[in-house]
Structure formats: C-alpha cells, structure tokens
Amino acid sequence: MQLKGCSLEFRDKYNLSVHMVRHTGEKSFQCQSAGCTKTYATKAALDVHQNTHSDNRRFKCNECDAAFIRKTQLTVHVSDKHTGQKPFRCNWPGCEYQACYLNRLQSHKLRHTGEKPYKCSQCEWTFRLSHHLKTHMLKHTGERPHECPHTACDKRFQSKQAMRTHFKRTHSK
Template sequence: HTRERPYKCIICEQACTESGSLKRHMLIHTAEKPFKCTVCEYVCTSSESLKTHMMTHTGVKPHKCMLCEYACRNSATLKRHLLIHTGEKPYQCTLCQYAY
C-alpha cells in the first residue's frame, strides 16, 4: 500500500494509483459523458454518478440518519445533515465571524 501515483494526467496535475482511475479522470478534459440515464436525459462521466442519479427515479435513499428519520442518496449529504445534531459549524467566512 504505497502512496505512489504513477499514472499522471498530461493536461493537469492529477495523478492516480491505477490506470483505470486516470482513464475516468481524462473524461473531465474530453467532456465525454458515456453513462446515460434510461429514464431521462441525464448523462455523466462515471457509473457511480449514474447509480446515484438513478435513485432520484426509484426513490431509494440508502443513507439513513441514526438520530432521526432523515434519509438521503449519498453519504456526503448524510454527513452534512449530521451537523444539525452536533451543532458543529465547520465552515467560517474569511471576512467575518459567520460560521455555518
């Protein structure tokens, strides 16, 4: 488990541990979006993004809050929701004392 990233993007500074990861990354530069929703016009660059998108059509919300009834489609949204329960405000304005 080395942190070596031998696969480097020729366009930007991105470096990857696997060739497949670099191939997926390169889609950002080509604007190619090979994954298409079968229900609507949505297109994206990764199968994972398409999988998450499909939940908008099925109503599936696999990430559930253990403290209330809240449920959502992805873990990042659940992590942000949990801040409601902890009162934590991780983001602070650089110009004033406002935190959120």
C-alpha cells in the same frame, strides 16, 4: 439475502453487511494520515484512499498536473475533466443524463425512483446521498470540522460551503 425496505439482494452476509452501511451511513475505518479526517465504510475503501497519501502516483495526466495510482483513475479523470466523454447513460424513459462515473449515474437514478437509502439514526430524516447524511449528522453532534483558512479568524463551520461563503463575505474584500 435482503434488507427490509431495500430492493437489492445479496449472496452472503458479508456483502449484505457492507451494503447496510449505505443505509446507516456508518463509517468506522478512519484514515490515520496526519491532517486527514476521511472515514470509510470498509477497510478496502480505506486502503484505496490511503494510497492517495503516497508518492507512487505514476499515471500522470498529459493535460494537467493530476497524477493517479491506477490507470483506470487516470482514464476516468481525462474523460471527466478533459474530453467530456460520459459513457454511463440513464435508461429512464425521456432522461438524457450521462455521467463519467458509474456511482454518479446510480445516485442520479435515485432521483427518478425517489428512493432515499441513507437514514439518520437520530431523527426521521432520509437522504439520497451518503454525504448529505454525513453533513446532516453534524447537526446532531454539533461538530464543526471546517475551519476558516484566514489566519486571523478562528471560526469553524459544519460544511465547506458555509466556510467558503463566510470567507468570501468576510475576508475577500
């Protein structure tokens, strides 16, 4: 099974439907923890995320205060933050990019192909990364989810970066 305009193939409808979310950006599973606004494309991804709100992080980093639910998460963290090991290498001719996460390598490879699999449902814009589509969608909804942390300021922003820039320029003098 295959989507029109996509090079990937799937064995069944379930895996195809999970993959379709990459193109639509739809994330209908929302975390219900207080103060958390994270949303996910699948129930499985939401379940993994919800563990971050629990206290059973038994895999602790020896280098910093980070702690994880799974040993594999700790291994990737140590590799990324402390040892600098990047086991995933780009096989594009002439490219020396390396990543500590497989999904970062997969996103990087889209730079070579020019593929932008995330399409806005409201306009013709397409994006290489799903979080770029998510940020773009805020332009259509008008939503401003990022609140300035300064107690005397009630400004809100569409992106964390815009909020940080505002905070530095306005409140860090």
